Amino acid sequence: MSLSSPSVPLKKTKAISGPFLVCVVLAICIWGGNWPVMKFGSQYIPPLWFAASRFVSAAMLSFAIAAAIGKLRLPRREEWPVVLGVGILQMGLFTALVTGALHFVMPGRASLIAYATSVWVVPGAALVLKQRLSGQQRLATMFSYLGMAIVVLPAVLHADLHGMIGYLMLAAASLSWAINILQIKSTKGVRLDFDLLPWQTLVAALPLTVLALAVEGAPVFLAEPHSWYVIAYTGPLATALTFLIVLQMTQRLSPVTVSVCMLGVPVVGITLSSLIFGEALSADLLMGVALICLGLLIPALPRMSWRRSQGVV
Template sequence: MSTQSAPSRAHPNPAAKQKPLSGLFLVCVVVAICIWGGNWPVMKIGSQFISPLWFAASRFFSAAVLSFLIAFAIGKLRLPTRREWPVVIGVGVLQMGLFTALVTGALHFVMPGRASLIAYATSIWVVPGAALFLKQKLSGQQSLATVCSYAGMAVIVLPALLHADLHSMIGYLMLGAASLSWAMNILQIKLTPGVKLDFDLLPWQTLVAGLPLCVLAFVFEGAPVFLLDHHSWYVIAYTGPLATALTFLIVLQMTQRLSPVTVSVCMLGVPVVGLTLSSLVFGETLSPDLMLGMGLLCMGLVLPALPSFGWRRVALKG
């Protein structure tokens, strides 16, 4: 088991040490957003024959098995250090297990298009959380991006909430709780400097998410009979190895290398992709409010990447 030297007690200045983000990393971010956007229609399809807890359990348990095998094969399998375990548990419980269980449950009540926006609206919680716990002040660029994101979310979500019945409201509340769970983990990661979120920790994060979900699924939903349906294996192959083992590694790197506000704004690209694909797959109408909201969200996504501002200036200052 490898060890890490204890970090200095002096509060580091990440902005001073941060390297410019490479073109390859930015491409990976776009790929991750597209994969997670596509995951929403896939989860909606899978929810027709896989129960919520088993859906979440199969996603992370399959990702755990794959990541453990890969880590062993490339010589990166190790136990997390004492300092790393809280982050491993936080990612596994808050961002992976709880978030996914709530989302897959909510998809039994609502359509994936608008639902994806509510689940990924972490900026609702992250912006005040970053100001309160991290003492972060928004730059003009971040402020404008955040305003566009909030406006886009309001345009898309409020009409749905105003016309929601009790059945739909349950789904929306579950999605709001999922969003809060992820936001808490984003802030936890930023409050834990010195822990590097590389592939070494991914097997344990997915295991922390997968094992409790498997136990809960056995207790509340019985045996995994869905495995007898060959269609479930296609869904699990997408949501597990692709949308978890690969994509979470990219997103966790984003969480560590960018400011919490920037991460939460970038993640709104996922529902933009999800809404578009949902309209194609399920015929979810792209009404004028959805188009306006998506336009505002896209503005919020583009602003941090404008060349005149540069990505380096979105780094969290210590």
């Protein structure tokens, strides 16, 4: 969703080239496919080690790539808060909570809840960044909240304690990412280029590894061959490679376009989950997805003319 003030005109974005569009679709498909892969991997890898191994492998690859292309450097002083924010909140905490939640709930509905960060970001921008919401933004927020209520409430009302823990973890994961988005929006003069990716993944990997060792013990799961396939997908592919594309999306596209594109991640996750795990596409889930889609698409529409003379507020 757009977080700009209604008094600020929308910025025109550059046309998306064919190759870049292919990369965007690839990133969405990889991240969407990551949900059933994580559910599968949760059978072999404990949640903290799952998150740790993902970012350890991603950090190793991104440091190697950065060194090979001559972009390996220390972050500047003003860049460290963003590096720490992305590494701890968006990468480390978000991933640890999500992988833990998948031990309690199915990946389809889980992916929708975890990626509903805009539900937190829009009101958060009004409260934290003191940005006023336009009429379209208020309408979009209403549809987003309604969609989330339709998706979450039936599941919560019928969930046992086991499922409730999973949904609470997903809500916390979504909030963690939203806090990082607000941090980035409030930080001026720092670009999220590839130069920072190795350090962001390292910041996520170090505390997760220490915590995994302390809580879950030695990584005995490495003796299981299936674990290596899962780590290869979630680390180098779904983290290092995909974040390269997503960082470029963040730089080149408007927040509205990025939000709409990222909505494709839970759509892919839900579709694959229904095919692989037989997760039912119930009426409430489909209706909730439709309302959230509407909430994310409304800000992308041409701005409405709010004429006070006609009594329209």
